[in-house]
Amino acid sequence: MQIPLCLTLLCGILWTILAPIGLAGEVHDRHVIVICVDGLPAYLFGDKNAPMPNIRKLAANGVVAEGMVVANPAVTWPNHTSLMTGVWPERHGVLFNGVLERPGLGLPIKVNPRKDKLDLVQVPTVYDAIHQHGMKVAAINWPCTRNASSIDDDFPDVPDTFQFTTPRLIASMKQAGVVTDEDIEGFMKLSSPARDRVWTEAVCHVIRERKPELTLFHLLNVDSVHHQYGPRTNAGYSAVAYADSCVGDVIAAVDDAGIRDRTTILIVSDHGFIPVPKTLLPNVVLRQAGLLTVENGQAVTARVHVYPEGGIGMVYLTVPDRREEDRARVIELFRDRPEIAEILTPDDFPRFGLPLPGDHPQMADLVLVAKDGFGFNIRPTGDEFVINSETTVGMHGFLSTNPRMNATFVASGHRIRKGMSLGMIENRDVAPTIATLLSVPFETAEGRVLNEIFDGSAQSAE
Incomplete structure (x- = not known):
């Protein structure tokens, strides 16, 4: 028996409507x-x-x-x-709990969490x-x-x-x-x-x-x-x-x-x-070295600024004309600190799934890696690099190679x-x-x- 053309067309229309909403096959069940x-x-x-x-x-x-x-x-x-x-983040582009913003030359960076999915995920x-x-x-x-x-x-x-x-x-x-x-x-x-x-x-x-x-x-x-x-x-x-x-x-x-x-x-x-009985304040070291200034407890200028991600500190060199000089100074300031496990340079970033700074405007120029038991804090005030942990005694953000x-x-x-x-x-x-x-x-x-x-x-x- 021949199926009427109008019935055939009606079935086709119903299939077009119903298939996408899950009524036409097991895949939607x-x-x-x-x-x-x-x-x-x-x-x-x-x-x-x-x-x-x-x-x-x-x-x-x-x-x-x-x-x-x-x-x-x-x-x-x-x-x-x-x-x-x-x-990994080198491809999807999300490096923070928000989007890192650079307000201008010589100014501290900040992270803005008030962003849409399209602003974040690439x-x-x-x-x-x-x-x-x-x-x-x-x-x-x-x-x-x-x-x-x-x-x-x-x-x-x-x-x-x-x-x-x-x-x-x-x-x-x-x-x-x-x-x-x-x-x-x-x-x-x-x-x-x-x-x-x-x-x-x-x-x-x-x-x-x-x-x-x-x-x-x-x-x-x-x-x-x-x-x-x-x-x-x-x-x-x-x-x-x-x-x-x-x-x-x-x-x-x-x-x-x-x-x-x-x-x-x-x-x-x-x-x-990881438990962190000690907290590291890298921006205090930068302030003492004349690379960062503070007013009312906050960094207001920063040729170099460290943004903490728990067990790592993301280092930003904010003045292009001084970048190489400031890079060398940061390495000098932190490489012999017993609390620092290593300093990652862009050559190291690909093996950790991180983008290169030239490819991603939010990526740091250097990364400080804390040893177990130490975590980073953004605070720029005080006189000591290492303090006892107070409000934060556990952290993540250590390199993924750490089994914990x-x-x-x-x-x-x-x-x-x-x-x-x-x-x-x-x-x-x-x-x-x-x-x-x-x-x-x-x-x-x-x-x-x-x-x-x-x-x-x-x-x-x-």
Whole structure:
């Protein structure tokens, strides 16, 4: 029997409409949830004092890595971006928790966190690719997503977060009682665990109501506590326990949504942590050498300025005509300091996945590397280079070659093998693995697909 032309055309129109929104094939009936517990070192997974029953249960029923090598600098935004792009910062361009700005010749540099995704990330992300294939993406407190057009429900990790949260998400959260106008008004005044609670309730709401194919969720309290009290302290262990309870809430939301059998959960972190009983003040040394001046406790001029990233100090030479002279002076001032492990020059940058200064305007001219037990601070006041740590007694940002910077990786659920231990992986392997789980091509990634974790039903995207 011949099918009428009008019916054929109608079927074609319906296919065009329905295929992108996931009603035409199995590929749109899969879900990946990535939960990043900021500041959760790989070494805590085997520490019995660190209570995380939900994460360990996921690992027991899935895959756990010995550790995950992180990007340099080993700080939050660069590593979240490597997790999503599958490349190191030399390609994706994110070097700070914001964008480094140079106000002018001889002036100190600063980092501005109030930037859009397009200002920050220079390459495609896996969520861009997934969205282009007609799937829904949600991101709760995920860095470098402000005004990202490929995220359907975005609650970004930026100052003034509700100003940039997707309006429909705010409306639905208010209607469901997840947040109130009072919560929104005073959000940044909430404690770190209270903010984690809001974000957890938000992601659970999104999972139940929207069922995105890709959900990104960032918990921050463990990092905050490890900075203030250090890892492997009672406070640190308590923070890990609370983060684990938030993971349990997300698992319950997946069950409530009825998608558990089709969901892969990835537990990751962005970096490890190291106790730092001593703090280094390189800008004090620069001030004493006449390379920097201070008014009201702040640097106001700086031929040389050091911006701290925890275990490394990014050195900026701000006057081109004096650059070589100032470079030599910086090396002279710091090379024999017993607290400094090494000074990296541009010749060293490629082996750490860092861009060259000539290729990237935010990149430093030199990098100071602290020894274990020491971390950098931007303060230019005082008389001593080395002081006792006060408000910050734990830091990350050390070079990724330091094993205590290794991050956590657990995979569990749909298409994941059970009871498998991995060796070391890289965090740039996560993005192409997500793409494979959702059968989406993602050719710009330089990390590898973790094919060994699949149970045989996950096939590479064609």
